[in-house]
Amino acid sequence: KQEVTQIPAALSVPEGENLVLNCSFTDSAIYNLQWFRQDPGKGLTSLLLIQSSQREQTSGRLNASLDKSSGRSTLYIAASQPGDSATYLCAVSAPRATFGDGTTLTVKP
Amino acid sequence: NAGVMQNPRHLVRRRGQEARLRCSPMKGHSHVYWYRQLPEEGLKFMVYLQKENIIDESGMPKERFSAEFPKEGPSILRIQQVVRGDSAAYFCASSPRTTYQETQYFGPGTRLLVL
Numbered sequence: 001k002q003e004v005t006q007i008p009a010a011l012s013v014p015e016g017e018n019l020v021l022n023c024s025f026t027d028s029a030i031y032n033l034q035w036f037r038q039d040p041g042k043g044l045t046s047l048l049l050i051q052s053s054q055r056e057q058t059s060g061r062l063n064a065s066l067d068k069s070s071g072r073s074t075l076y077i078a079a080s081q082p083g084d085s086a087t088y089l090c091a092v093s094a095p096r097a098t099f100g101d102g103t104t105l106t107v108k109p
Numbered sequence: 110n111a112g113v114m115q116n117p118r119h120l121v122r123r124r125g126q127e128a129r130l131r132c133s134p135m136k137g138h139s140h141v142y143w144y145r146q147l148p149e150e151g152l153k154f155m156v157y158l159q160k161e162n163i164i165d166e167s168g169m170p171k172e173r174f175s176a177e178f179p180k181e182g183p184s185i186l187r188i189q190q191v192v193r194g195d196s197a198a199y200f201c202a203s204s205p206r207t208t209y210q211e212t213q214y215f216g217p218g219t220r221l222l223v224l
């Protein structure tokens with residue numbers, strides 16, 4: 001049974017800091033890994049998708065890496081802004097998605 | 110190409126009533142997944158359907174919950190005799206195929222409140 005763990009559960013940083021969110025999964029037989037953002041009471045916003053054959057993806061200030069053999073992914077956020085405050089979810093698909101419980105990020109002005 | 114559509118976006122039901130949640134996949138997508146997010150919890154898989162077939166319902170509660178994806182029309186998640194514990198956000202996702210390169214596209218969710 002696939003299990004996805006996200007560390008830390010919560011993170012508070014001052015504006016401008018670079019930060020890393022971690023995601024680990026127990027079964028490496030995945031199709032892809034996706035990072036989402038979820039604001040309180042809202043839906044899921046897809047940030048980055050990494051196919052199982054890929055090592056990383058970049059979009060603006062976001063960079064996600066995937067090490068399938070070790071069951072790990074990281075989401076790097078550069079120059080954090082207060083608008084980045086949200087819960088970040090990691091999900092692996094094979095094909096159904098298994099989600100971590102998320103990291104709640106607060107960026108203080 | 111419109112994204113995944115879910116309606117209603119918000120649904121209020123009293124205990125014992127029925128709730129019907131609809132999901133229209135993206136055009137050309139024949140696979141639908143339903144997930145539930147209970148308050149203060151993560152998203153959990155419920156059921157995976159193709160047109161007219163249930164492929165995996167291992168995440169569905171055994172009673173009161175059912176899902177269908179007919180040949181024509183949206184996928185329906187039906188909850189009979191709702192209880193307060195059914196209050197949650199229900200998300201659906203669609204994909205064109207299940208080859209390893211295909212991703213799921215998520216809808217905005219339906220928030221069910223049971224009074």
